């Protein structure tokens with residue numbers, strides 16, 4: 001059995017796609033989920049791309065204890081040095097250098113001839129190696145590169161000290177058969193390939209990211225790059241959960257396994273969805289709401305007679321809560337704490353106290369508090385921003401024969417302000433009233449509301465996306481009252497945007 005190294009790039013390739021950006025606190029929350037999943041490498045960001053990314057990579061590098069922490073860097077000496085500054089305190093750092101190798105990228109993006117690219121790649125790896133024992137080299141757009149050139153460049157970066165070589169299918173263009181042939185070709189033609197880790201990084205533009213990754217693994221690749229829920233540029237990256245479960249379910253076929261604790265997948269997926277406000281589609285493999293639902297009578301009959309008739313995986317394999325054990329308003333702190341531990345949350349004393357208070361408030365409004373409610377509550381609590389606007393109280397009037405009207409009182413830095421507005425429905429009215437107080441400096445790009453769990457008293461989760469210039473932030477709010485959830489989401493977005501821009505708005 002080979003063990004395939006799982007390189008998670010949720011915080012870099014995932015985070016860099018539109019609408020998926022995360023602030024430091026959110027990245028740290030996700031880092032805990034990734035460590036609990038037991039990924040082998042966490043790519044924490046692109047340190048030299050911005051001061052925020054630098055800070056995130058540095059903080060994650062100083063936090064993570066159980067796996068490698070990587071940062072992507074361009075093949076530029078100043079960037080590599082800066083990247084090392086962010087990574088140097090990590091227990092196990094990894095510098096990830098990339099350079100494009102396809103004819104179209106070399107000619108139009110890099111404006112460099114192939115010989116220069118070859119030289120720059122080796123120089124960059126040699127330079128990175130001065131700082132860090134673990135250096136990965138990615139040949140961007142590898143699958144549209146000339147194979148002979150690719151073999152040459154990989155041979156030369158291995159000679160320069162690369163410990164991992166990565167084959168990105170940057171634009172999601174390849175097929176499983178082609179990937180198999182490419183990996184076979186590289187295995188036969190790259191000097192020194194037997195002493196390094198051969199990695200693949202697939203995008204999902206044609207819906208084949210997981211299949212291409214698995215084809216590469218079958219052909220001998222020993223590292224898979226992926227993201228939770230498959231988030232990433234355009235159609236996303238190969239999904240961690242699909243790769244981990246495919247390798248687990250078809251272990252004998254692949255002759256390979258991973259270190260992933262699959263029972264942590266559901267929680268990691270839910271926490272990420274809460275953070276970025278993007279829920280996987282219902283039919284998404286493994287983590288979609290219908291992934292384990294048997295609706296058709298004939299299927300239900302078969303599953304009741306023998307689960308294996310229609311189930312190749314069990315919900316418990318990925319940690320889907322059974323839903324049998326619910327907490328309620330009579331549950332004590334110990335029961336709540338026990339449940340948090342079994343869900344993989346490790347809160348400090350103060351955080352626990354605060355979370356318990358929020359749980360009690362929720363339990364007063366909602367009869368049964370399920371695991372899904374607790375996951376939502378904890379994700380919400382961990383993303384709270386202490387500064388900025390807070391809702392003191394609100395009143396909303398709406399109906400089919402009157403225009404919706406809202407009045408709201410907000411507090412910021414000890415000062416309370418009140419205003420009111422009409423609107424096209426209650427949410428629009430209350431958002432308009434908030435805009436009048438906050439001196440609107442953002443655009444509402446998206447708004448959604450969904451129930452966290454089933455039932456009439458379900459917790460509602462509102463998500464807004466707010467934009468200002470190039471910045472897009474996600475705000476979330478939770479409440480059994482959907483207007484309150486929407487207000488919280490809107491204010492959390494406004495506060496995040498203000499924090500991001502370092503302004504006083």
Ligand code: KIV
Nearest residue numbers: 098138140141168170
């Ligand atoms: O898709 C890609 O080519 C990448 C590399 C930079 C690894 O994300």
Ligand code: ZN
Nearest residue numbers: 013168170201
């Ligand atoms: Zn990528």
